[in-house]
Amino acid sequence: MTSAVPAQTSLPRHVAIIMDGNGRWAKKRHLPRAAGHVAGVAAVRNVVRAAIDIGLENLTLYAFSSENWKRPRTEVNHLMGLFRSYFCEDVNELVERNVRMRIIGSRDRVAIDIRTMIEDCERRTAANTGCNVTFAFDYGAQEEIAAAARAVAEEVRRGELDPARITPAVFAARLLTSELPDPDLIIRTSGERRLSNFLLWQAAYAELLFVDTLWPDFSRAQFIEALNTFSHRERRFGALAPEAVA
Numbered sequence: 001m002t003s004a005v006p007a008q009t010s011l012p013r014h015v016a017i018i019m020d021g022n023g024r025w026a027k028k029r030h031l032p033r034a035a036g037h038v039a040g041v042a043a044v045r046n047v048v049r050a051a052i053d054i055g056l057e058n059l060t061l062y063a064f065s066s067e068n069w070k071r072p073r074t075e076v077n078h079l080m081g082l083f084r085s086y087f088c089e090d091v092n093e094l095v096e097r098n099v100r101m102r103i104i105g106s107r108d109r110v111a112i113d114i115r116t117m118i119e120d121c122e123r124r125t126a127a128n129t130g131c132n133v134t135f136a137f138d139y140g141a142q143e144e145i146a147a148a149a150r151a152v153a154e155e156v157r158r159g160e161l162d163p164a165r166i167t168p169a170v171f172a173a174r175l176l177t178s179e180l181p182d183p184d185l186i187i188r189t190s191g192e193r194r195l196s197n198f199l200l201w202q203a204a205y206a207e208l209l210f211v212d213t214l215w216p217d218f219s220r221a222q223f224i225e226a227l228n229t230f231s232h233r234e235r236r237f238g239a240l241a242p243e244a245v246a
């Protein structure tokens, strides 16, 4: 497998990653789970920098799911501390590197200071035109879809939308990802083969890639390898491959 960067033309437009395996990475080393999350942040930095260097248009990272609140309070607090540091310390680099940063998810449950940081990151990078880096943070796809359904229903009730005109595109415009193309490639680390409530609508035609590497070990080279694997996948979007057409 080559670790050369695939040609610009064969790059996916949008890569989304389910970062999994921090806890197991720590356990293998007889370290507390918190150490796995700390190492996970370093992997986030590596992958974000690689995406920028390669010229990827869109990178979305599943940082904290709406179900992750069910974890022990100490772990949630530690993760929130890591998000605080990341949003506060890395934003300058992202601004300088022309990254547009977005956060998708519910903003009602996070601490007010984190919400302010998120808004600050989004505001400071809003005019940037390079890589779109999106963090799914307190995100759940079912909640997102239900909220879009509520928005559509409200518009119908107000007489602003004719139900006959509700198409997939009209619906997708009410999702949190309305400004992003659908992911072409979804990577999940740690050997688990699930989407875990991540981008369920948007994943309709995504290529799925499950790798055994635990997230803290997911390196720039492995990211490039994943992009190479993608460039060899045949995508048909429900149609036939050209050679199958008589």
Ligand code: FPP
Pocket: 019, 020, 021, 022, 023, 024, 025, 037, 038, 040, 041, 044, 062, 063, 064, 068, 082, 083, 086, 135, 190, 215
């Ligand atoms: C899954 O590992 C990972 C998470 C629940 C959180 C992801 C968080 C990070 C990568 C670090 C912080 C990120 C940013 C953007 C600052 P797990 O704990 O479920 O691992 P396990 O399945 O092995 O227990």
